[in-house]
Amino acid sequence: MADKCHLCLLGLIFLSSLLTGLSGVDDAHLFISSGEDVRLPCNNALHDCKSTSWIYNRFRHTETVELITGGRKKTDTERHERLSLESDCSLNIKSVTEEDYGLYFCRQYVNNQHQGTDARVYLHVLHVSSSPSQTEISAGLSVTLFCQLYSSSARVSCDDGIRSEGIDLFWVNQAGVKLMRSDSRYQISAPGHCIISLKTTILNEDHNREWRCNITHRDQLQTSVSYTVKISGVSGLSGVDDAHVFISSGEDVRLPCNNALPDCNSTTWNYNRFSYSSAVELFAGGRKKKHIERHERLSLESDCSLNIKSVTKEDCGSYICRQYVNGQQQGTDARVYLHVLHVSSSTSQTEISAGLSLTLFCQLYSYSSYARISCGDWIRSGGIYLFWVNQAGVKLTNSDSRYQISAPDHCYISLKTTILNEDEIREWRCGGNHRDQLKTSVSYTVKISDQADLTTAVTNSQHRSTTNTDDTEDQTDLTHSSLIPVYSTNSQHRTTTNTHETEDQTKTGTALTPAETSTQVIVIVIVVGVSVVLLLPALILWLIRKKRADVRRETDDSVEKTDDVTYTEVTVCRKNRAKKNKVRCDDKVTYASIRGTKAGAQENCSQLYASVNKNHHKSDK
Known part of the structure; x- marks a missing residue:
């Protein structure tokens, strides 16, 4: 069981080394392209740089080289002319070459006693070379460009370090477009994670063309270096500057x-x-x-x-x-x-x-x-x-x-x-x-x-109504003329009226702008609103008077239809003033009831009587 635990612990240590890299947590990694200047920070500097020493080690097993001691530059090193110390004790290197890559230590000494821990900086240099190496090349010849990352990752090789740190090399053209193996003009090869090559045939139009090698660390561009083609025998009309x-x-x-x-x-x-x-x-x-x-x-x-x-x-x-x-x-x-x-x-x-x-x-x-x-x-x-x-x-x-x-x-x-x-x-x-x-x-x-037909003018409406006062031939002519559609932009019901006035406007070339059309719509809406406000009371008053007249007419008709009269007895006496005539004393008629109705011409008037009794009395002369 203990052996298994030891194996698990070793596995975790190995996995942690892959995830964090072989350098310390606070170690700095700088990527620079050859030919540029670089500044290496000293994160453990004291107030006085007289205590600062810079030590360089290219490989893990090589001897260290002291570049700066007690804040002073060593003049016996090959590159001392390109080195300088800043006020914050950082180390400057001018015109970096591929030979400058490696591990740099910033160390502090006080009274010859080592103070604190070392501040380590890993310098990675990206460099491009070509084959052939001439500065100018003739059109039609083949050229191969080599892009290589010079790096020191302590115990493991550059390839292993790049693979574990998520570093990627690739080629781009002048527009920044990544070049792929699928492009038939280029042959791209990557024999290792620290080197990538680009092979192509030079064309006449490639004069002053630039190809660039980029390096990214976890999808973030770190640095790049370019190669510019110069075709021999080609010169422009203008000077260099x-x-x-x-x-x-x-x-x-x-x-x-x-x-x-x-x-x-x-x-x-x-x-x-x-x-x-x-x-x-x-x-x-x-x-x-x-x-x-x-x-x-x-x-x-x-x-x-x-x-x-x-x-x-x-x-x-x-x-x-x-x-x-x-x-x-x-x-x-x-x-x-x-x-x-x-x-x-x-x-x-x-x-x-x-x-x-x-x-x-x-x-x-x-x-x-x-x-x-x-x-x-x-x-x-x-x-x-x-x-x-x-x-x-x-x-x-x-x-x-x-x-x-x-x-x-x-x-x-x-x-x-x-x-x-x-x-x-x-x-x-x-x-x-x-x-x-x-x-x-x-x-x-x-x-x-604005030349459009009426259907196009109201294409967004749900209900369309078109009123034309001209005949079909005139309407066809106006359809191909410049019509002035009058509608509200947000309205669901739109009406387009095509009249002789519209035709006159079309003939004279008058066309309303969107602002004028909007103003027309607003004016029409205001006029219609005012008209409704004025006519509504009159309409209500007319409806009331009409209703009263109808009620009065219905009352009169009711009276005319039904008149009920009941007579108990009616006695009629007629006397003849002439002497020679006989006097008829009485004609007596008794009505049980008389009910008036509105009889037509064909009706039998005898139905009006329930009973009729006549008594006649004669009188002597």
Whole structure:
């Protein structure tokens, strides 16, 4: 049982060593690329660096080398000229080489007694070499780049240390895109975790192309080192120190003057648009020439740089900053090449209708376009290319059936497409890259005109009502004209009325803006609301009077229909005033009841009587 416990303890110790590394918890690990300067911290320094000693050990079994003793540099070491001690006792190493990697100790001594614990720093150096080793190489030849991490991890090899610490080496291009083995142009090999190689064939366009080896520690970039290809026999038009500035038309630009003297009174700026054209003096003695066309857009900064506002494609060319003192030119010229990216379209209209075709032209205007070689040759050798992207920044290609992209020249690229309804305020952008780095871009935004049918105008409504006062032929003509839809943006019920007035507005080219349409809607709503408020009391009063009249009419009809009268007895006496006539004493009729009803023409009036009794009495003469 005890043996098992010992085995478990050893296993935990071994696992802990893999997880924490072979260095102490407080040990520092620094990653640096060869050629750079580095600072190694001393975390146990006392107030006075006179107690500080720096000791170096490349391998675990090699002898230590004392670099600093009692705060003073040892001058008998090979690299003592590149070493220095800072005020906080940290150690500086200039122009690090792959030979500088290893373990560094910062140790404190007081009265020759070792104080505290050592502060250890592990220095890891990343270095790139090539085969062949020439600084310039001819196109068509093969080159292999080797990227190696020089590291000292005490008891284990570099590979084991890297594997346990989560360190990764990989190659990227100038744009920062990781190169993969799946790319047929490159052959990438990693025989160990501390070395990775890249093999490729050099092309003409690879002049000044850069490949970079990166190292990450737990997915965090620690350092990188690059290799730049120089193709023999290739030279550009400009000098080594000449500046190239890329700008899109309409923007402001600043052209640096890299040879300026303390006083800009000695500065002169000259301009050449073509290589064979005569120079134009823009500034002389620090003062602007006002007889030139664009003098209002030019200004000089305090550092003698030249500012140009609202750049146009005609501003492209070569700008030379030159210094004169007492009429004598001082030093060499500082040349700046201004390249202007400009986009135009096949239509000059600011708005275009859906369904029509649109072609966008993107062109780079450059001084080199008119020099001894073509713009395409210069761009090809300089690693410059143009491309189109959509609003999301996704590069457009001919594989997308909607777009037709053409690039007859390296300075020119076109984009052809058909405008859709959903392209309202859609943006396409033309970009210019130099060695896989974006230099400038210019955009073109589509605005669809108001020419749309009524269905499109109210596409979001749930209930639609269209009233047309013209005949079918006139309605068809208006459908293809510029209609003015009147509706509320948030309304669920929308009505579009097409009248002769709308037709007149269409013929005269009157079109309401969204703000005017909104104002119309607000006015209509207010008018309708006021009308309802005024008419509602009158409507209520009319309904009340109508109700009373109906009640009165029903009462009259009821009286006319039913009149019930009961007679007990009716006696009628008639006397003849004439002597010769006999007198009839009585005619007596008794009615049991008489019930009035509204009889029609066909009814039998005898039904009105329940019983009739007649008594006749005769009288003598």
